[in-house]
Amino acid sequence: MTPLPPGSTIGILGGGQLGRMLALAAARLGLDVMVLDPEPDCPASRVSARHVVAPYEDPEALAALAAACGVVTVEFENVPALALETLAGLGVPVAPGPRALAVAQDRVDEKTFLNGAGAPTVAFAPAASAPEAARAAEVLGGRVLIKTRREGYDGKGQAWARSADEAAAVFDALGGRPVIVEAPAAFRRELSVIAARGRDGAVAAFPLAENVHENGILRRSTAPAAVSPATARQAAEIARRVLEGLDYVGVAGIELFELPDGALLVNEIAPRVHNSGHWTQDGAATDQFEQHIRAVAGWPLGPVEATARVEMTNLLGDEVGQWRALAADPACRLHLYGKREARAGRKMAHVNRVSPL
Amino acid sequence: MTPLPPGSTIGILGGGQLGRMLALAAARLGLDVMVLDPEPDCPASRVSARHVVAPYEDPEALAALAAACGVVTVEFENVPALALETLAGLGVPVAPGPRALAVAQDRVDEKTFLNGAGAPTVAFAPAASAPEAARAAEVLGGRVLIKTRREGYDGKGQAWARSADEAAAVFDALGGRPVIVEAPAAFRRELSVIAARGRDGAVAAFPLAENVHENGILRRSTAPAAVSPATARQAAEIARRVLEGLDYVGVAGIELFELPDGALLVNEIAPRVHNSGHWTQDGAATDQFEQHIRAVAGWPLGPVEATARVEMTNLLGDEVGQWRALAADPACRLHLYGKREARAGRKMAHVNRVSPL
Numbered sequence: 001m002t003p004l005p006p007g008s009t010i011g012i013l014g015g016g017q018l019g020r021m022l023a024l025a026a027a028r029l030g031l032d033v034m035v036l037d038p039e040p041d042c043p044a045s046r047v048s049a050r051h052v053v054a055p056y057e058d059p060e061a062l063a064a065l066a067a068a069c070g071v072v073t074v075e076f077e078n079v080p081a082l083a084l085e086t087l088a089g090l091g092v093p094v095a096p097g098p099r100a101l102a103v104a105q106d107r108v109d110e111k112t113f114l115n116g117a118g119a120p121t122v123a124f125a126p127a128a129s130a131p132e133a134a135r136a137a138e139v140l141g142g143r144v145l146i147k148t149r150r151e152g153y154d155g156k157g158q159a160w161a162r163s164a165d166e167a168a169a170v171f172d173a174l175g176g177r178p179v180i181v182e183a184p185a186a187f188r189r190e191l192s193v194i195a196a197r198g199r200d201g202a203v204a205a206f207p208l209a210e211n212v213h214e215n216g217i218l219r220r221s222t223a224p225a226a227v228s229p230a231t232a233r234q235a236a237e238i239a240r241r242v243l244e245g246l247d248y249v250g251v252a253g254i255e256l257f258e259l260p261d262g263a264l265l266v267n268e269i270a271p272r273v274h275n276s277g278h279w280t281q282d283g284a285a286t287d288q289f290e291q292h293i294r295a296v297a298g299w300p301l302g303p304v305e306a307t308a309r310v311e312m313t314n315l316l317g318d319e320v321g322q323w324r325a326l327a328a329d330p331a332c333r334l335h336l337y338g339k340r341e342a343r344a345g346r347k348m349a350h351v352n353r354v355s356p357l
Numbered sequence: 358m359t360p361l362p363p364g365s366t367i368g369i370l371g372g373g374q375l376g377r378m379l380a381l382a383a384a385r386l387g388l389d390v391m392v393l394d395p396e397p398d399c400p401a402s403r404v405s406a407r408h409v410v411a412p413y414e415d416p417e418a419l420a421a422l423a424a425a426c427g428v429v430t431v432e433f434e435n436v437p438a439l440a441l442e443t444l445a446g447l448g449v450p451v452a453p454g455p456r457a458l459a460v461a462q463d464r465v466d467e468k469t470f471l472n473g474a475g476a477p478t479v480a481f482a483p484a485a486s487a488p489e490a491a492r493a494a495e496v497l498g499g500r501v502l503i504k505t506r507r508e509g510y511d512g513k514g515q516a517w518a519r520s521a522d523e524a525a526a527v528f529d530a531l532g533g534r535p536v537i538v539e540a541p542a543a544f545r546r547e548l549s550v551i552a553a554r555g556r557d558g559a560v561a562a563f564p565l566a567e568n569v570h571e572n573g574i575l576r577r578s579t580a581p582a583a584v585s586p587a588t589a590r591q592a593a594e595i596a597r598r599v600l601e602g603l604d605y606v607g608v609a610g611i612e613l614f615e616l617p618d619g620a621l622l623v624n625e626i627a628p629r630v631h632n633s634g635h636w637t638q639d640g641a642a643t644d645q646f647e648q649h650i651r652a653v654a655g656w657p658l659g660p661v662e663a664t665a666r667v668e669m670t671n672l673l674g675d676e677v678g679q680w681r682a683l684a685a686d687p688a689c690r691l692h693l694y695g696k697r698e699a700r701a702g703r704k705m706a707h708v709n710r711v712s713p714l
Contacts, residue, residue, distance in 0.1 A: 024384055029693055030694065047380070047384045
């Protein structure tokens with residue numbers, strides 16, 4: 001694919017804050033955005049050239065996207081496969097591709113892929129019934145984390161079990177859906193690497209971020225994380241293997257566990273720009289949103305070196321009310337998402353607190 | 358005025374590249390934009406929540422703006438006075454205010470104001486007829502620059518005369534409209550200072566830029582400019598006097614001549630974000646577009662220190678075709694305006710070439 005020239009239109013499935021920040025980045029590069037989101041007043045709609053208000057599987061909406069767009073991308077991984085197949089059938093490129101999205105949509109497929117690609121994970125087993133969940137817990141040593149295979153985010157759709165009996169109960173509590181049963185990771189820190197792969201196969205990984213979650217939701221990322229050269233090398237190698245293994249095009253967020261000896265395990269892959277990469281907006285030579293647009297549009301990737309140290313904090317729910325104090329703090333760069341309702345726990349904004357490297 | 362909270366709407370008169378970059382900055386702060394521009398497909402329209410397609414003086418359009426917006430600002434100085442009066446009559450704040458725009462619209466009023474505010478300019482005289490132009494040229498020493506009092510930009514509406522006779526001829530050639538006759542400035546360099554004044558009266562000036570024009574159009578700005586501490590102080594003092602003297606709210610660009618002894622004269626005031634301030638997007642703690650939005654929305658001003666050295670180059674007409682090579686240059690940050698037609702001399706994009714301070 002030749003690079004999409006300025007003036008082209010990029011389609012985005014999903015118009016939340018990630019779609020919004022992708023649209024802003026596309027605009028800087030002279031590219032228009034057409035967003036598909038069923039929500040009439042979604043955050044991305046107010047900064048996009050066009051907004052199609054329809055369900056993601058709506059054939060007419062997808063046809064409109066295919067007609068207008070040089071490429072279609074996504075802001076969330078749980079895009080219905082039917083939507084992707086419909087777009088493919090209409091001949092419009094989708095990036096990242098359907099396989100990358102399919103792998104990321106199923107936690108068992110994801111971990112199976114990762115281990116096959118040489119990107120280590122915790123031990124795991126699939127389970128499709130309460131007895132299977134109990135048996136898996138037994139095999140994995142008793143204390144296990146059980147997650148639905150599909151869907152769930154920000155800590156939803158998962159629970160811990162301390163025994164085989166509890167595992168069976170958790171299976172039922174999660175709705176009796178197929179699950180993955182995971183051995184615990186005795187990690188020292190949670191890290192992530194945001195990496196991109198271009199249409200030309202070039203891979204570029206940003207410096208690592210160190211992440212702190214609260215109640216399953218990312219609270220804070222600090223970047224560049226202080227890591228050993230060996231850990232940085234391992235992260236870059238994992239990113240390369242994952243992106244090449246998926247024939248990936250675009251930015252992906254790869255969540256990592258750092259073990260006490262500095263070795264890394266992959267927790268999960270987000271086939272999209274990632275909350276733990278928001279620091280790049282004020283601390284890297286290219287931000288992750290522009291990098292994603294560059295990749296899917298077939299442009300060369302931008303430089304990824306850090307230009308500042310950043311502590312990124314999510315503002316959840318009514319914490320967004322802190323905007324006035326944060327706007328007056330000369331170290332803070334505010335990013336507000338334009339969401340109308342500050343529901344409890346909802347990601348409303350983030351703030352990048354910058355300091356010299 | 359209390360700060361406009363996130364979710365509010367800011368009106369912008371004019372939807373060119375400056376309006377577009379203002380809209381992108383407003384979006385980062387969670388503010389919506391409603392742009393008024395007669396051009397249906399103007400650059401800002403594709404990144405704004407709402408676009409009213411109408412002449413600037415259209416009463417219904419202005420009523421729609423007044424109804425939706427917490428404040429209205431401008432991307433160009435030659436806004437019809439009637440539009441500003443209509444908005445004022447409808448009770449919506451306009452920033453910068455009508456007086457600042459009126460002063461900047463008339464080159465004689467502007468220089469009269471500047472000298473009164475203690476911001477020195479070249480010697481000048483108004484002329485409303487060919488004989489007056491000839492007499493003014495005589496008084497000012499023969500060689501003079503003659504400009505129409507109103508309108509004209511990027512070198513249009515002005516010409517040099519080398520004698521009183523030529524001055525009379527230039528007056529006629531400029532259409533017989535009232536003019537300003539200016540003594541030449543024996544300047545060493547062209548500089549500019551981009552400064553902001555908040556609703557609270559706070560003033561903040563970015564580091565100076567050094568500017569090179571070609572055929573009357575800005576070609577390149579380099580910032581921070583290498584200037585003596587005395588020159589930097591004088592520029593900051595001029596900015597303060599100008600903005601306070603106009604009771605200004607928002608960002609203004611002040612074009613300066615640096616004389617051989619380092620003293621500064623003011624060439625002109627642009628009561629808006631300014632082409633020579635585009636370097637701030639990739640080289641200052643806050644960019645001029647966010648700074649303007651902060652000011653007009655009643656937010657505190659952001660920090661103005663330089664974070665990188667930037668050489669900003671305008672891409673005119675088909676020079677925008679360089680985007681592919683520039684996108685591959687890791688030192689370059691591209692900003693494309695989304696204009697459909699690359700007419701000769703038209704500002705299509707700019708590139709900020711960054712290097713460490």
